[in-house]
Amino acid sequence: MRPDSTMINAFVPGAANLTEEEALLVRKRQALLGPAYRLFYEHPVLLVRGEGVWLYDAAGEAYLDVYNNVASVGHCHPHVVEATARQAATLATHTRYLHNGVLAYADKLLATFPAELGHVMFTCTGSEANDLALRMAFAKTGGTGVIVTETAYHGVTLAVSQFSPSLGPSVNLGPHVRTVPAPDPARGGDAGFAAAVEDAIEDLQRHGIKPAVLIVDTIFSSDGVLTGTGFLKGAVEAIHRAGGLFIADEVQPGFGRTGEAMWGFQRHGILPDMVSLGKPMGNGYPVAGLVLRPEVVAEFGAKARYFNTFGGNAVAAATAMAVLEVVQREGLQQNALIVGRAFHAGLEQLGQRHGCIGAVRSAGLFLGVEVVSDGAADAAKAARIVNGLREARVLISATGPRANVLKIRPPLVFSEEHVGIFLDRLDTVLTAL
Template sequence: MKETLSHKPSAPMVNGFDSARLCSLPERERRMIERRQMLLGPSYRLFYENPVHVTTAKGVWLYGPDGEAYLDAYNNVPSVGHCHPHVVEAISYQASQLNTHTRYLNEQILSYSERLLATFPAELDRVMYTCTGSEAVDLALRLARHYTGGTGIIITENAYHGVTASAAEISPLLGNSVPLGQHVLTVPAPDTYRANGRDVGAALADDVAKAIGHMRRRGITPAAFIADSIFSSDGVFADPPGFLKPVVDVLKKAGVLYIADEVQPGFGRLGTNMWGFARHEIVPDIVVVGKPMGNGMPIAAAIVKPDIQECFGRDIRYFNTFGASNVSLAAASAVLDVIENENLMQNARKAGDYLCAGMRSLKEAFASIGDVRGSGLFLGLEFLRNQDSREPDSALALKVVSKLRDRRVLISASGLNGNVLKIRPPLPFSRENADMLLNALQDALVETEREGWNSGR
């Protein structure tokens, strides 16, 4: 467990473009970046040593201004693929009919809500809509604090949950310049690779119990533990299924709520279940989902147990002007159509298993790869400087990300040390796409060895 003041110091964004390299870029892109800096300011960051310029997209592909194709193995928001024709048609038609807020009676929000809630356990039977995942997290925190009367929030030590004020203060990934809230405590992520045989579920439950006790000794009433169900920014930790059960037991005994952040692992991405928490056979008190819900359209939600929502609703009026607008609902409904009709959850499992097996074969050939892990189409590959000490190799991870970009395969990195490749492509990603990624990854690793990156490992 770590207190608020002990989280990691501020650092540049993982896989972020360094503006000091501006002069090395082609004139067209250099001038665009100069305009970005003047118009948008320094908070807006670009990916990659050599930023990617895109103009169109389709399926798992992004296309540049000269027709060059990039394989997208990173963007989870267009969950059913970029510009999916069924989603595009649904958005276009609805925009021609009606697009307004939820204070008028309309069948659309009712039918979609019934359909969405049918994918959740029966205990979760209320939905509250927002425009973004950050807003949904913000709402979930309000619900938890109102229901419990507490203020304390427990998170993992490299978590990311959003960019609103409330979500940012529980997102240590953002760095020291975005301080954690005064009533926020962090616990280590469930890292099976470095557990030395210890049960990660028992360890996490013990750390959460200590955090609850620590809060109470300081006069803070704990309200909730919130976790991304794949621990994506912590380094992608999925296994063993069920390791979250002991945590839920601790929380229930303490009267603390469990918030499952499904913005990244949800909507069938993990291949085994519609929702990441279901792999652990648990039922959270609140679930938050984000823009993958509408393939990038501004729609998100908090799904809530009824007693929590009733307690909040009796005392507090909630309204989000265009959360669940008609056009966004049309997109969200079309996304469910595509997931079901194109068997995308099954595809995530099959394509993900194939990709994972391929990366494990590469692990046997390259000493720099320490671990391959994940579920479905959410995978992590960890780079090390030394297999015995398991010292992270952040520089190599970023170099491989850059070399893949040069081969027009787009991924990024995550983890407390930025040494884990984070692979989460759109759900239609195929075995053929996986082969392209694996071939590019192998070529990139061979090239890094040739350049001497692996010497001494």
């Protein structure tokens, strides 16, 4: 059986640690939301307030948020909050009436992309964006074959869950889906990536399935945060030769997080047919989207149409505009680059004193740290570190096919001072292990 990497984000709360209030809320959750909901950490965190890189519990204790890719410009950024509140009080309607806000934002967003990616369509979630990409790829190519990496996560709609193997063995992959090994340095790296995609294409065709899509999270977040580059060009060419399209899933690496580029695919020197956007786009407001080459949607748009009641409504547009303004005005991509480098160096230094710290990978403020014992992946130890940090009031998680990669992904307003706090507390936790 494959490891079920998402379970590492789904601890069963240990009754021992819980306060009375926490225990009550855990029971209420089970009663009201049912058994499909999971909480982070053996000792779940009860949060009441957020500001910048800090989250606060009911007792007023501060937690350093080193994991939140949603509140990407900082929790409750005043410029964003003000934009949401002002527009919500003015008009909150959809895209079947004319409104300037969605167009002003579309214009500003598309200016951050290569000119070939000329249109943007709005949804509410990254799942919806990938689902729409799939619908249009099926329509454009006449195929249905989908190729993804082995531990990929692309979303939770029925269609998208069928190519999100990280959801675990209880969620079936579709018969039209093929997986390829991620470019994992621990497993021979990226040399064979294009060849693996070619093999998957051939296997689809051998089964009478026409390839439609190669979709890749350009920083391979669920595959263990794999930051290498240089190997995607051949894979994109292969899917194009087979008549399929290439989708860059930028829900996790996008909006400047990698420091080196606004969009993760730019680090790879490739040009996607479609680019899906999500989590950080509205700093918590449910807005997402799909940026694409006009030729992909030309036929779909002439025959069918697309409407998403809330997607790109006036409040979504105003909020997303404010987020992009903050990213640009506050130089957050550049901050991610500089602080990310210091973070990486600090983790490597710490690794010299703690044998369980293996390889450190990073691009800007997206970092992955292998947790090992005698050189082998150690998921149990990674879980102890994640839970130990939570007790030290630092929030991160773990990921990867072997569930042993610390996933470090703070708000982009993270400073070197915050890095220092993180490293101090990690040092303490590792020493106590």
